[in-house]
Amino acid sequence: MITLTTLRGGKFPHTLSTRHTLKSVHAHGLKMLLLIALLGVMAPAARATSDISQSAVNRAHQFLNTDKRAKDTLAFVHAGTTYHGQKYLRTDFVTDDSGQTINGRFALVYRLFWNDDGVTDIAYRCYPNGNVYAVKIMYTNAEGNQPFLWANVSIQVLGNLLIDAYKDKLSVDDRRQLQKLVDNADAKGLLEWSLKLDQFFWRD
Numbered sequence: 001m002i003t004l005t006t007l008r009g010g011k012f013p014h015t016l017s018t019r020h021t022l023k024s025v026h027a028h029g030l031k032m033l034l035l036i037a038l039l040g041v042m043a044p045a046a047r048a049t050s051d052i053s054q055s056a057v058n059r060a061h062q063f064l065n066t067d068k069r070a071k072d073t074l075a076f077v078h079a080g081t082t083y084h085g086q087k088y089l090r091t092d093f094v095t096d097d098s099g100q101t102i103n104g105r106f107a108l109v110y111r112l113f114w115n116d117d118g119v120t121d122i123a124y125r126c127y128p129n130g131n132v133y134a135v136k137i138m139y140t141n142a143e144g145n146q147p148f149l150w151a152n153v154s155i156q157v158l159g160n161l162l163i164d165a166y167k168d169k170l171s172v173d174d175r176r177q178l179q180k181l182v183d184n185a186d187a188k189g190l191l192e193w194s195l196k197l198d199q200f201f202w203r204d
């Protein structure tokens with residue numbers, strides 16, 4: 001089982017003393033600092049290791065950071081709930097069973113907001129090229145509607161729609177695997193397949 005470890009230095013380092021620094025920084029320098037801070041908030045960063053490609057992180061974020069993708073994910077994670085937004089939280093390392101970092105792999109963690117006050121943090125594990133290959137629930141405040149718990153007819157409907165959407169692009173073995181997930185109402189497995197297929201045929 002692969003576990004995730006939070007990247008050190010994942011937050012933008014606010015190390016400047018505001019009162020003292022604003023007096024000594026020239027106007028141009030201040031604008032540059034503000035621009036750097038803004039960019040740090042807007043885009044995920046592969047900060048803690050050179051083995052993680054920033055372009056791969058950007059590519060994965062571009063794919064994942066849309067309302068459509070978040071709504072599709074929520075339909076598998078908390079079936080039958082109402083989507084209220086998504087927020088990028090951090091970039092994580094991916095480690096193996098012994099705790100060793102897997103070179104180049106990373107996970108982007110997002111927070112899903114649903115129903116009145118539902119919150120669920122989900123990590124999308126990615127290969128070094130930015131392709132998503134697995135998901136992991138990192139946190140949820142759900143009580144009754146636990147992630148992937150209500151795998152029922154609605155999940156099977158989503159699975160069949162997925163098969164139908166990509167029927168001309170799937171191999172016989174792919175269809176067999178997907179059909180097994182549908183028959184078992186495996187919401188997590190279907191979500192991972194859905195992300196892989198959507199990203200494979202997605203165009204930048």
